[in-house]
Amino acid sequence: xxxxxxxxxxxxxxxxxxxxxxxxxxxxxxxxxxxxxxxxxxxxxxxxxxxxxxxxxxxxxxxxxxxxxxxxxxxxxxxxxxxxxxxxxxxxxxxxxxxxxxxxxxxxxxxxxxxxxxxxxxxxxxxxxxxxxxxxxxxxxxxx
DNA sequence: GTTCTAACA
DNA sequence: TGTTAGAA
Numbered sequence: 001x002x003x004x005x006x007x008x009x010x011x012x013x014x015x016x017x018x019x020x021x022x023x024x025x026x027x028x029x030x031x032x033x034x035x036x037x038x039x040x041x042x043x044x045x046x047x048x049x050x051x052x053x054x055x056x057x058x059x060x061x062x063x064x065x066x067x068x069x070x071x072x073x074x075x076x077x078x079x080x081x082x083x084x085x086x087x088x089x090x091x092x093x094x095x096x097x098x099x100x101x102x103x104x105x106x107x108x109x110x111x112x113x114x115x116x117x118x119x120x121x122x123x124x125x126x127x128x129x130x131x132x133x134x135x136x137x138x139x140x141x142x143x144x
Numbered sequence: 145g146t147t148c149t150a151a152c153a
Numbered sequence: 154t155g156t157t158a159g160a161a
Binding site for chain 2: 019
Binding site: 029031032035050051 | 161
């Protein structure tokens with residue numbers, strides 16, 4: 001039997017994409033990808049000589065983020081800085097959500113409640129994240 | 145057929 | 154940044 005990794009069921013770092021795949025997925029031209037690498041904005045998996053470039057999932061996501069900011073009108077260098085902030089925030093947000101997110105309640109087709117657990121140790125109030133029609137907000141429920 | 149590097153009507 | 158060349 002194949003052993004299943006405990007931290008994540010998908011070994012995302014082992015998913016690799018060629019430059020053509022990345023270009024089609026992200027809409028970033030291969031010319032741009034090579035230029036960005038030259039500018040040290042992104043990096044391909046260590047490869048020999050003039051062999052074809054391969055990118056891991058993290059780099060793919062990074063490329064997607066940079067492209068999104070470019071589409072919003074940012075310059076390349078500004079887009080890279082924005083993407084870098086996301087790279088820093090992602091693991092923190094992930095840790096917070098995995099520990100604090102308790103479950104999901106579907107209240108209607110267009111309304112979901114995210115259970116964020118107790119507000120504090122008094123356990124007298126519960127925090128809900130609300131998402132309704134694309135709008136998000138918080139709500140505190142008093143527990144009697 | 146795809147990707148690489150280098151160069152530029 | 155696009156595109157093109159010749160090579161791998």
